[in-house]
Every structure is written in structure tokens, then in C-alpha cells.
Amino acid sequence: MNIRKAKQEDLPVLVSIYNQAILNTTATFDFTPVSIEDRQSWFDEHKGRFPLIVAEEGNIVMGYASLSRYHSKEAYNRTVEISIYIDERHQGKGVGKQLLAHIIELGKTLGYHVIIACITKGNNTSVKLHEQYGFIKCGEMREVGFKFNSWQDVLYYQLIL
Numbered sequence: 001m002n003i004r005k006a007k008q009e010d011l012p013v014l015v016s017i018y019n020q021a022i023l024n025t026t027a028t029f030d031f032t033p034v035s036i037e038d039r040q041s042w043f044d045e046h047k048g049r050f051p052l053i054v055a056e057e058g059n060i061v062m063g064y065a066s067l068s069r070y071h072s073k074e075a076y077n078r079t080v081e082i083s084i085y086i087d088e089r090h091q092g093k094g095v096g097k098q099l100l101a102h103i104i105e106l107g108k109t110l111g112y113h114v115i116i117a118c119i120t121k122g123n124n125t126s127v128k129l130h131e132q133y134g135f136i137k138c139g140e141m142r143e144v145g146f147k148f149n150s151w152q153d154v155l156y157y158q159l160i161l
Contacts, residue, residue, distance in 0.1 A: 001095070003102045006043070006052040006064060013061045014054070015039050017087045026120040026152050027085070029145045045069075050080065051106045055095045062090035065099035067107055070116050078113040084126075096129050104133060108161050115161065120145070121153035135159045 006014065019033040045068070046052035052066040063086035070079040082103060086095050107115050117135055119126045135157040143151035 001055055001057050001062075001098055003053055003055050003098055006046070006054050008043070010054055010061055010064075011036055011039065011043050013087075014043070014064055014085075017061075017063065017085050020088050021085050024088070025123075026145070026147050027123060027126070029120075029147055029152070031147070049110060051103065051110070053099060053102055053106070055099050062087050062093070063095045063099060065103040067103060067110075067112070067115065078111065079116060080107060080112050080114075081116045081118065084129075096126075097132075100129060100133050104159065104161070113161055115159045117157040117159075119155045119157060121155050127155065127157075130157050130159075133159065 015034060015036050018028070018039070021027045022030045022033055043052065046066055050067050050069065052064065054061045054064045056062060063084065065082065065084045067080040067082055070076050070081045084096055084099055084103075104115065115135075117126075117130050119130065121140070136159070137155060138158045139156040140153060141156070142153045144154055145152035
């Protein structure tokens with residue numbers, strides 16, 4: 001498995017992976033699938049100090065991870081939010097572990113101090129993965145999202161680098 005910086009030509013597959021999550025999971029609170037054009041500005045935001053990486057094998061992108069702005073206020077400049085999405089066909093193969101380990105190291109290299117993970121309650125695979133890498137639960141917001149005809153709670157985890 002190769003981990004590398006995302007390239008523009010990866011955007012269609014990144015959109016496809018994200019749309020899987022939109023349609024089939026509560027990992028994102030988006031309801032409507034996005035287009036490549038919709039995600040272009042998101043992709044562009046990750047060209048500078050916010051990394052976006054992919055895991056690939058045999059030139060097939062299996063998943064991606066990113067660090068994004070956590071909050072726009074200046075005091076939060078050294079805190080970022082992590083996102084990890086894995087193609088349904090490649091889940092359970094250790095792709096998330098590889099991406100998480102790599103993005104944590106990038107966060108350290110870039111001088112970030114805290115990584116925040118917002119995980120929908122019930123996503124036990126994601127909780128376990130983040131806990132394996134030292135993330136600690138620091139909060140829970142109850143019934144803040146409504147998806148699939150059910151109120152969703154969000155768990156907040158943090159890793160101090």
C-alpha cells in the first residue's frame with residue numbers, strides 16, 4: 001500500500017468514496033451526493049497547510065484522509081479536524097490505520113498541536129481506530145444531527161501531538 005499526497009486527477013474517486021458515505025452511513029451529515037465541481041473548493045483548501053492524502057494499491061485509490069481547519073478564529077490555528085473515508089470495497093484491510101498513522105505524522109511535521117475527530121456515535125470501528133492511535137474522548141453532543149430518520153449524537157475525540 002502506498003500513501004501519497006492527493007492529486008487533482010484523484011478528485012473523481014475521492015468524490016465517489018465520499019458519496020458512498022453520504023448515501024450509506026452517518027459518518028457525514030450530508031444528505032445529497034456531491035459532484036466533482038462541488039468538491040473542487042474543498043480539494044483546493046488542502047493544497048497548502050491542510051494535507052489531503054490517499055492510500056492506493058496498484059494505482060487504485062482505496063481511501064483518503066485530510067486535516068482541515070477546525071475553526072476560523074485565530075486561536076484555533078494550531079488545531080485541525082481529521083477526516084478519513086475508505087472505499088466500501090477496501091474497508092477492513094487496514095487502510096484506515098495506514099492513513100491515520102501517516103496523517104498524524106504530517107500534523108506533527110506541520111506544527112499542529114491538536115487533532116480533533118468528530119465521530120458519529122455508533123461508528124464503533126472509527127472510535128476503536130482513533131483510540132488505538134491515542135485519541136481520547138473529550139465530549140459528546142446529543143441529537144445534533146438527524147439522518148436516516150434518527151437523531152444522531154456526535155462524539156468528540158482529540159489527540160494532543
